[in-house]
Amino acid sequence: MQKSLNIDPNKCTGCLQCEMACAYELEGSFNPAHSRIKIFHFEEQGRFVPYTCTQCAEAWCLHACPVDAIKMDATTGAKVVDEATCVGCKVCTIACPFGTVNYNQSSGKVIKCDLCGGDPACAKACPTEAITYVDANWTGLDKMREWAAKTDTGTTTAAAKPSAPAGH
Amino acid sequence: MTWHRKILRVNLTKGTCETEPLNMEWAKLYLGSRGLASKYLYEEIDPKVDPIAPDNKLILATGPLTGTSASTSGRYVAVTKGALTGAIACSNSGGFFGAELKFAGYDMLILEGRAKEPVYLMINDDDVRILPADKLWGKSVWETEEWIKKTHQDPLIRVASIGVAGETGSKYACIVNDLHRAAGRSGVGTVMGSKNLKAVAVRGTTGVKVENPREFMQVAQATKTDLKESAFTNGLTQYGTQGVTSVINATGIYPTRNHQQVQFEGADKIGGEAMFEVRETDGRTNMVRNSACFGCTIACGRVSVIDPNHFSVKDKPQYHNASGGLEYESSWAMGGDCGIDDLEALTYANFICNEQGMDTISFGASLAAAMELYERGYITDKETGGLKLKFGSAEALVEAVELAGKGEGFGKDLGLGSKLLCEKYGHPEVAMTVKGQEFAAYDPRGAQGMSLAYATSNRGACHLRGYTIAVEIFGVGTKLDPLTTEGKAEITKLAQDTTSAVDSTGLCMFPNFAWTLDQYQQLVQADSEGDWSMEKMMELGERVWNLERLFNNKAGLTTADDTLPKRLLETPAETGVGKGLVALLDKMLPEYYELRGWTPDGQPSNDTIKRLNV
Numbered sequence A: 001m002q003k004s005l006n007i008d009p010n011k012c013t014g015c016l017q018c019e020m021a022c023a024y025e026l027e028g029s030f031n032p033a034h035s036r037i038k039i040f041h042f043e044e045q046g047r048f049v050p051y052t053c054t055q056c057a058e059a060w061c062l063h064a065c066p067v068d069a070i071k072m073d074a075t076t077g078a079k080v081v082d083e084a085t086c087v088g089c090k091v092c093t094i095a096c097p098f099g100t101v102n103y104n105q106s107s108g109k110v111i112k113c114d115l116c117g118g119d120p121a122c123a124k125a126c127p128t129e130a131i132t133y134v135d136a137n138w139t140g141l142d143k144m145r146e147w148a149a150k151t152d153t154g155t156t157t158a159a160a161k162p163s164a165p166a167g168h
Numbered sequence B: 001m002t003w004h005r006k007i008l009r010v011n012l013t014k015g016t017c018e019t020e021p022l023n024m025e026w027a028k029l030y031l032g033s034r035g036l037a038s039k040y041l042y043e044e045i046d047p048k049v050d051p052i053a054p055d056n057k058l059i060l061a062t063g064p065l066t067g068t069s070a071s072t073s074g075r076y077v078a079v080t081k082g083a084l085t086g087a088i089a090c091s092n093s094g095g096f097f098g099a100e101l102k103f104a105g106y107d108m109l110i111l112e113g114r115a116k117e118p119v120y121l122m123i124n125d126d127d128v129r130i131l132p133a134d135k136l137w138g139k140s141v142w143e144t145e146e147w148i149k150k151t152h153q154d155p156l157i158r159v160a161s162i163g164v165a166g167e168t169g170s171k172y173a174c175i176v177n178d179l180h181r182a183a184g185r186s187g188v189g190t191v192m193g194s195k196n197l198k199a200v201a202v203r204g205t206t207g208v209k210v211e212n213p214r215e216f217m218q219v220a221q222a223t224k225t226d227l228k229e230s231a232f233t234n235g236l237t238q239y240g241t242q243g244v245t246s247v248i249n250a251t252g253i254y255p256t257r258n259h260q261q262v263q264f265e266g267a268d269k270i271g272g273e274a275m276f277e278v279r280e281t282d283g284r285t286n287m288v289r290n291s292a293c294f295g296c297t298i299a300c301g302r303v304s305v306i307d308p309n310h311f312s313v314k315d316k317p318q319y320h321n322a323s324g325g326l327e328y329e330s331s332w333a334m335g336g337d338c339g340i341d342d343l344e345a346l347t348y349a350n351f352i353c354n355e356q357g358m359d360t361i362s363f364g365a366s367l368a369a370a371m372e373l374y375e376r377g378y379i380t381d382k383e384t385g386g387l388k389l390k391f392g393s394a395e396a397l398v399e400a401v402e403l404a405g406k407g408e409g410f411g412k413d414l415g416l417g418s419k420l421l422c423e424k425y426g427h428p429e430v431a432m433t434v435k436g437q438e439f440a441a442y443d444p445r446g447a448q449g450m451s452l453a454y455a456t457s458n459r460g461a462c463h464l465r466g467y468t469i470a471v472e473i474f475g476v477g478t479k480l481d482p483l484t485t486e487g488k489a490e491i492t493k494l495a496q497d498t499t500s501a502v503d504s505t506g507l508c509m510f511p512n513f514a515w516t517l518d519q520y521q522q523l524v525q526a527d528s529e530g531d532w533s534m535e536k537m538m539e540l541g542e543r544v545w546n547l548e549r550l551f552n553n554k555a556g557l558t559t560a561d562d563t564l565p566k567r568l569l570e571t572p573a574e575t576g577v578g579k580g581l582v583a584l585l586d587k588m589l590p591e592y593y594e595l596r597g598w599t600p601d602g603q604p605s606n607d608t609i610k611r612l613n614v
Helices: A017-027 A060-064 A091-095 A121-125 A141-151 A155-166 B024-030 B033-044 B097-103 B141-151 B188-194 B213-229 B231-251 B328-334 B343-356 B360-375 B394-406 B410-414 B417-424 B448-456 B469-474 B488-502 B517-527 B534-555 B566-570 B585-596 B606-612
Strands: A003-007 A038-042 A047-051 A070-072 A079-081 A102-104 A109-111 A131-135 B006-011 B016-021 B058-062 B076-081 B088-093 B108-112 B119-124 B127-132 B158-161 B175-177 B181-183 B197-203 B287-291 B301-304
Touching: A003 A047, A017 A038, A017 A121, A060 A070, A060 A091, A079 A109, A121 A131, B006 B127, B016 B127, B024 B033, B024 B534, B033 B058, B033 B076, B033 B088, B033 B108, B033 B488, B033 B534, B058 B097, B058 B188, B076 B097, B076 B181, B076 B188, B088 B175, B088 B188, B088 B534, B097 B158, B097 B197, B119 B141, B141 B158, B141 B197, B141 B343, B175 B188, B213 B231, B213 B517, B231 B287, B231 B301, B231 B328, B231 B469, B328 B343, B328 B360, B343 B360, B343 B394, B360 B394, B360 B410, B360 B417, B394 B410, B410 B417, B448 B469, B448 B488, B448 B585, B469 B488, B488 B517, B488 B534, B488 B585, B517 B534, B534 B606
Parallel strands: B006 B108, B119 B197
Antiparallel strands: A003 A131, A038 A047, A070 A079, A102 A109, B006 B016, B058 B076, B058 B108, B076 B088, B088 B181, B119 B127, B158 B175, B158 B197, B175 B181, B287 B301
16 A cells, blocks of 8 residues: 655644654754755744645656656655766756755755655654655545534434434 | 854954854853853853943854754744843743754854944855845834845745834844744843844754764654643643633732732633634634744644734734734733733734834833823823823723834833833832843732742743742642742742753753653753763753852842832732732742852852852
């Protein structure tokens, strides 16, 4: 079963623990400047939104790379940059419609989310479960459950009532 | 690791920006943040200096845990001689600026001198520039942050700046970072303004490493779990600091109308729960959501939106968006202490304090003092310029906060702070201050430990220098009778020393509701080289406290300044748990001096200085 990062901005408090965890995984230091996941603070609406690569099935970055430095990890489905092959041409950063592949000045290569080999540090570090790592086929399950509960308003009590007189 | 071992020293008179090695001898004695910055200030300035003279210095300092993945790692401090108090000032702020300063590669930024013209400092890792701020002078904190990000084409820059209050000499101007986080107290923003320094902007990309990564990650995780499981810190997540309003008011230690009463009939309308009530007018709640500072897994911050139909913002669409909401102290100072129960007006006043860079506590309490002066007829419409300063008037609050923010009209008088304001109009007894600084939201008559904590606080009246409320009211760890004086000298000393140590780590003090000093110690030990045992941590706290005291003594403060306003010492509380009681300071002070190893005239003895290696 493949898993996907599932992001719920409603739960995000904007603490950046995920950014620290990501950079730590990458380079062994706490450095949000090198994180592959970013939290955006929309102050005027009081919203905090985590954003990172969603690992497109047909990945623009992968197809655009002239040296085939971006490959798919067959186990996780992640599109992974092979640093040894990457020449830092940045074409993938243009091809990606979402801006989630970025150039890293200190390494001269591009960096993007690689799902930490199937155990993403950001999801583990998130204190509010705004970022979770779940069955790729069912990233919508929580939202469905929430709406299912709303759709069902009142029917539980209605169903329970008729059974009561029957017992008497 | 831990420390970058690097200081950035900026001399605004000469226009120089230089780096120098951190004094590691001092770092091993004073750790970081509050402790280490205080040591630098103590060694580098004459404590008798005029706070707003160029010879005063302003130090922005991080701690060894700032910028790490330990929970609440976003703190920095502003240390200087306080413009409000003339005592050593150390104001602590969260948000994201502190961590960014650390990521830029500096443990500390020392600001010296005075620029000839308004300037701001732009730090891009090791590229540091002093740039003209002529386009920023006269602008608010919010406009300043937006302008800097836009001008440098970098939305990831973090900014700490002063508003117009700091430019126009308000005694309690603060330094605001990330729009609504403030190094709030004692007039640290006033000092920044006196240096013609509008803002410090930082972008840091160097990162922070720890000494023992494996151990550190384990301790960081375990201590986060402690926070997650504590009812106290969960309460902070849900209701923020505002959650204590109802308890403190019900106990009867909620200073009301400039400390004339200890319970406020309108407290429930301005507390943590009220922020969740759906407004009839627009169908929304004041509270939008909670928010976190850098690295914080508690997220006590409030994001609020004002009812657009409310009189304070009706014709001001720029205040219809969400922004930083009320904390307990702010809600109390501008609310209960002024007898005002209008949550929307308080939220508006809070926005303006953030926007123009004013300490919400000192502003609110100064307004409360002005209201008492007005109601007693000591000042009239003539002095106030027509402001009807009646207790309970939300209209007066809204007008007053705008004037104070800009330093205009009677706002200029309000910017003097309670002490100078009341002295100016011949009634110093109306000022509810210690060492020139206004009280926080706890009346000491019903929590006797606070009498001592307020009177001996090194930065003037303050709840964050020895929060005996934790044991006297909430029973965190242990519970003491709030009405007696027994054991209070000891608990006050313990709270002061512990807090001094915590404030030197780079973490917030709020985890202390779920942790003891043990957890901080484990984090420091895993993070930092050297020996940071519990014994060392307690010694650190005591050392910092004594160093601050020595600074104040040299600045000319004496035992006569370790006191409380007459109202608290002589007028018994009318209601509440402390009904019939006054603040019994005299019973505790000599014992406290003795426990501290100080002489009866409040000087740390030579033995104490030697023992602590101050």
